[in-house]
Amino acid sequence: MTKTILVTGGTGYIGSWVVKELLEKGYRVRVPVRSFNRKDKYLHLQNLPNSTNLLELFEADLLIHGAFDKAAEGADAIIHMASPFTLRFKDPQRDLVDPAVKGTRNVLGAASKSSTVKRVVLTSSVAAVHGDNIDMVEQRLSEFTEENYNTTSSLKHQPYSFSKVQAEREAWRINAEQSKWELVVINPALVLGPSLAGNSNSESLQIMKDLISGKYRFGAPDLYFGFVDVRDVAKAHVLALENPSVSGRFIIAERVANFMELVAIINNKFPGQFKLPKMVAPKWLLYFVSPLFGLSPRFVARNVGYRIAFNTSRSRHELGLGYTPFEHTVVDMVNQFKKN
Ligand code: NAP
Numbered sequence: 001m002t003k004t005i006l007v008t009g010g011t012g013y014i015g016s017w018v019v020k021e022l023l024e025k026g027y028r029v030r031v032p033v034r035s036f037n038r039k040d041k042y043l044h045l046q047n048l049p050n051s052t053n054l055l056e057l058f059e060a061d062l063l064i065h066g067a068f069d070k071a072a073e074g075a076d077a078i079i080h081m082a083s084p085f086t087l088r089f090k091d092p093q094r095d096l097v098d099p100a101v102k103g104t105r106n107v108l109g110a111a112s113k114s115s116t117v118k119r120v121v122l123t124s125s126v127a128a129v130h131g132d133n134i135d136m137v138e139q140r141l142s143e144f145t146e147e148n149y150n151t152t153s154s155l156k157h158q159p160y161s162f163s164k165v166q167a168e169r170e171a172w173r174i175n176a177e178q179s180k181w182e183l184v185v186i187n188p189a190l191v192l193g194p195s196l197a198g199n200s201n202s203e204s205l206q207i208m209k210d211l212i213s214g215k216y217r218f219g220a221p222d223l224y225f226g227f228v229d230v231r232d233v234a235k236a237h238v239l240a241l242e243n244p245s246v247s248g249r250f251i252i253a254e255r256v257a258n259f260m261e262l263v264a265i266i267n268n269k270f271p272g273q274f275k276l277p278k279m280v281a282p283k284w285l286l287y288f289v290s291p292l293f294g295l296s297p298r299f300v301a302r303n304v305g306y307r308i309a310f311n312t313s314r315s316r317h318e319l320g321l322g323y324t325p326f327e328h329t330v331v332d333m334v335n336q337f338k339k340n
Pocket of ligand 1: 008009010011012013014015033034041060061062063081082083084085099123124125126164187188189190191192197200201202203204
């Protein structure tokens with residue numbers, strides 16, 4: 001029998017790839033949109049193969065209590081991905097933490113009320129595994145694993161990361177109170193790669209736009225990130241959905257690299273085409289200029305210059321995820337920006 005999957009955040013950057021993969025595999029897919037009036041947010045989904053028969057859109061907002069109950073009834077599983085991923089916010093509680101935490105309560109509450117949902121896959125982040133890059137040194141770790149939780153973020157410092165760890169902890173708490181559905185959590189690193197989404201606010205797209213449009217041309221911060229291809233993140237969600245034996249959290253990252261390594265890949269493939277940074281900006285200088293980029297001196301102190309590492313063996317061996325080389329991810333994404 002055809003299975004039905006409710007995908008919150010299915011209109012977004014990562015979610016659109018999840019919806020595409022599910023439709024291609026023949027699943028029925030239910031996707032909430034905040035308003036049918038915003039066609040720019042969902043038209044790309046209606047153009048995907050199989051969407052005419054298998055895609056169902058409905059109106060729902062994360063903050064409206066009970067908004068997902070009807071869509072959860074009859075669904076076999078839920079992928080709960082909707083949550084803001086932005087550094088451009090005014091009020092961290094209202095704009096980040098409330099949609100993340102209350103949204104998780106709302107959607108997982110719908111799973112508990114439904115008589116059909118057996119599995120929930122939650123999109124968390126490595127931001128729920130650690131807060132600042134210095135955490136690895138302070139916690140005397142040689143790498144971050146699924147056992148680690150972010151304990152250093154707050155509403156005032158790294159509020160996006162705070163929203164992700166609060167939401168994930170809430171999900172595990174709700175899961176422990178019931179036995180109808182199992183929870184699997186996906187913790188992706190920074191996601192890059194081409195976008196299908198019509199109009200996403202994802203910071204992933206903004207970071208690449210800023211880089212190739214010359215925002216860092218006078219020097220890039222020596223900042224390390226885990227990176228992963230958006231198509232691999234979508235696959236990880238579907239694997240978590242389909243394999244009943246997997247459980248727990250999965251860190252998803254192809255590799256760790258800093259800005260200049262990312263720049264080297266772009267320079268190599270697209271020589272002279274963008275105003276890319278030519279050198280690493282000295283840390284002392286960043287204390288002065290970082291506020292212009294929306295970064296606090298505390299962020300600079302605790303992140304710039306600290307290399308991190310992730311153990312991704314669970315994703316490779318238990319989930320069975322194969323990773324796209326980072327070079328391909330970057331080239332595909334830049335090519336898409338060039339085309340558009
Ligand atoms: P995105 O394109 O901005 O997607 C966010 C999705 O959440 C969109 O579908 C958005 O709907 C929806 N959403 C946000 N607030 C909502 C609300 N109040 N009510 C209903 N829907 C709401 O960002 P993304 O990069 O794909 O991120 C998706 C998820 O992955 C997030 O949970 C994020 O924390 C997580 N994540 C992302 C990365 C990354 O590097 N991109 C890494 C790790 C984890 P609209 O279409 O209406 O805006």
